[in-house]
Amino acid sequence: MLKTDPYTINIGPQHPSAHGGLRAETIMDGEDVQDVIVHLGYVHRSVEKIAESRTYAQFVPYASRLDYLASHLPTLGYVQAVEKLLGITVPERAEYIRVIVAELSRIASHLIFAGSLAIDLGATTGMIYCYRDRERIMDMFEMSSGQRLIASYMRIGGVSHDFPDSFYPAVKSFLGDLPKMISEYHGLLSGNEILQARCKGVGVLSADDAIAYGITGPNLRASGVAYDIRREDPYGIYDRFEFNVPTGHCGDSWDRYTVRIEEIEQSGRIIEQALRDMPAGDYLGKVPRIIKPPAGREVYHRIESAKGELGYHIVSNGTDKPHRVHVRAPSFVNMMALPLVSRGGKLQDIITNIATLDPVLGESDR
Amino acid sequence: MTSHDNSIGVGAAELMAALRQLAGIDEISQDEFFVYLQVDVSRLVSVMRSLLNDWGMNYLANLSAVDYDSEFEVVYHLYAIPDNGKKIAVKVRVPHQQAQVPSLVTVFPTADWQEREAFDLMGISFSGHPNLVRILLPDDFSGHPLRKDFRKEA
Numbered sequence: 001m002l003k004t005d006p007y008t009i010n011i012g013p014q015h016p017s018a019h020g021g022l023r024a025e026t027i028m029d030g031e032d033v034q035d036v037i038v039h040l041g042y043v044h045r046s047v048e049k050i051a052e053s054r055t056y057a058q059f060v061p062y063a064s065r066l067d068y069l070a071s072h073l074p075t076l077g078y079v080q081a082v083e084k085l086l087g088i089t090v091p092e093r094a095e096y097i098r099v100i101v102a103e104l105s106r107i108a109s110h111l112i113f114a115g116s117l118a119i120d121l122g123a124t125t126g127m128i129y130c131y132r133d134r135e136r137i138m139d140m141f142e143m144s145s146g147q148r149l150i151a152s153y154m155r156i157g158g159v160s161h162d163f164p165d166s167f168y169p170a171v172k173s174f175l176g177d178l179p180k181m182i183s184e185y186h187g188l189l190s191g192n193e194i195l196q197a198r199c200k201g202v203g204v205l206s207a208d209d210a211i212a213y214g215i216t217g218p219n220l221r222a223s224g225v226a227y228d229i230r231r232e233d234p235y236g237i238y239d240r241f242e243f244n245v246p247t248g249h250c251g252d253s254w255d256r257y258t259v260r261i262e263e264i265e266q267s268g269r270i271i272e273q274a275l276r277d278m279p280a281g282d283y284l285g286k287v288p289r290i291i292k293p294p295a296g297r298e299v300y301h302r303i304e305s306a307k308g309e310l311g312y313h314i315v316s317n318g319t320d321k322p323h324r325v326h327v328r329a330p331s332f333v334n335m336m337a338l339p340l341v342s343r344g345g346k347l348q349d350i351i352t353n354i355a356t357l358d359p360v361l362g363e364s365d366r
Numbered sequence: 367m368t369s370h371d372n373s374i375g376v377g378a379a380e381l382m383a384a385l386r387q388l389a390g391i392d393e394i395s396q397d398e399f400f401v402y403l404q405v406d407v408s409r410l411v412s413v414m415r416s417l418l419n420d421w422g423m424n425y426l427a428n429l430s431a432v433d434y435d436s437e438f439e440v441v442y443h444l445y446a447i448p449d450n451g452k453k454i455a456v457k458v459r460v461p462h463q464q465a466q467v468p469s470l471v472t473v474f475p476t477a478d479w480q481e482r483e484a485f486d487l488m489g490i491s492f493s494g495h496p497n498l499v500r501i502l503l504p505d506d507f508s509g510h511p512l513r514k515d516f517r518k519e520a
Contacts (some may be wrong), residue, residue: 041502048487049511084399211424211447214476225447232449299399300428300443300455313430313441324512326430329442336479365502 009154013042017120017351020361036339043365051325056082056291059065061152065364068150069112073305074155081301081312082156085293091285094158095237096278103267108137109306110260117355121198126189133181134176143167158284178268199254203341203353212332217308222259223251229304241270254354292320307331400455407458414473422446429480431488434515438465469495487512
């Protein structure tokens with residue numbers, strides 16, 4: 001019988017489907033993947049160390065550069081953690097504004113996911129449609145915060161500006177078009193035989209493994225576990241909204257794709273309810289000019305970001321700068337699933353698996 | 367006005383009373399969000415194992431290391447999937463000179479990379495870890511930048 005030695009193929013860090021600086025060292029046995037060793041750190045910017053020399057308010061722009069595809073989510077998690085640390089409350093209107101931009105961010109992130117999955121598998125057309133629709137969200141972020149991609153819109157105690165008048169027609173027409181967009185994605189992507197063949201049964205992650213390895217977000221829900229922090233441990237005002245938690249059946253790449261497309265619809269529902277119920281009032285509460293939480297306090301606050309559980313562990317020392325900020329990045333922990341789901345598969349499945357595990361390297365490397 | 371209403375809520379007192387029975391807990395306290403268990407480093411693995419097996423805390427959400435003056439503190443934030451309303455933070459303290467904590471990879475596989483990160487950035491050695499190498503910084507980097515005594519050169 002013919003015997004071959006295992007050999008190594010490097011995917012990344014400079015590779016179109018490495019999503020920005022991920023290296024997967026792949027040990028191959030013939031055509032089968034024996035193991036994948038993930039190398040991170042190519043985008044490490046020592047964000048946690050920088051936080052210790054910035055005031056609490058100054059860290060917000062750094063947080064927006066963690067998950068730069070959905071920048072309102074990491075900044076939301078950070079300011080809510082500091083608000084917990086201080087024990088301050090946020091005006092009602094600010095809470096609703098936060099929910100609207102956070103869910104728009106989630107949609108934007110999931111559109112990038114679907115678009116980049118399409119292009120990773122060779123379907124350029126699918127990508128163009130997703131990016132076309134995401135562009136409208138970027139325009140809305142520009143209206144509300146002045147920044148498109150890495151918006152530092154969140155403030156400790158609220159948000160930096162109220163929505164301008166032009167925002168409402170934009171978001172309403174976007175929500176009106178959402179069902180049409182989704183049926184377009186289903187036509188272009190979900191109905192595409194090649195995409196189905198490349199995703200179905202590829203990279204199966206069992207529910208037990210997902211929980212044991214701390215996989216969160218759509219990746220966990222695709223494995224059939226209906227665990228969404230917005231539902232299980234609601235933060236802000238998420239207990240006021242009605243939405244479903246979509247789950248998959250077998251935890252393969254296809255489920256990870258369909259769960260995210262369904263989440264886009266659910267985010268649309270949440271935004272509709274938030275627009276309907278949003279009261280008038282302040283968008284920024286009264287907070288001390290210099291934020292100085294008492295010494296020795298600590299808090300762990302987590303939100304459901306587009307990628308999974310995003311947590312901030314903040315320890316104060318009585319000064320205007322934090323003693324320690326630790327970011328529990330969902331992309332970092334979720335990448336532990338890559339070797340798990342890729343072993344025994346083929347080389348091209350790794351591309352699918354990276355795309356459907358949907359890491360954002362700014363967040364995983366910090 | 368709203369507050370972030372995800373506190374540990376009712377049952378916290380009962381939870382604390384019951385947790386007192388758990389062997390190996392040095393100190394137990396709570397704030398509005400978590401029940402904190404201060405555990406001696408030698409009993410960490412057994413405490414974590416019984417939190418997993420007897421208390422259903424099957425989800426190690428976060429592992430972070432904090433540098434205090436002469437000690438490191440490693441904090442483990444535990445939840446349950448599906449959620450059972452309990453939020454438990456386990457803390458161990460080790461002196462600077464002997465920054466060694468037993469690895470939890472055999473109890474919670476998710477500890478693997480999170481422990482590597484704490485080793486990489488804070489220099490805490492997790493004994494029994496199968497592959498304790500740097501994860502974010504280059505392999506030839508010297509020092510552990512999140513330590514308070516780390517000096518930046520640039």
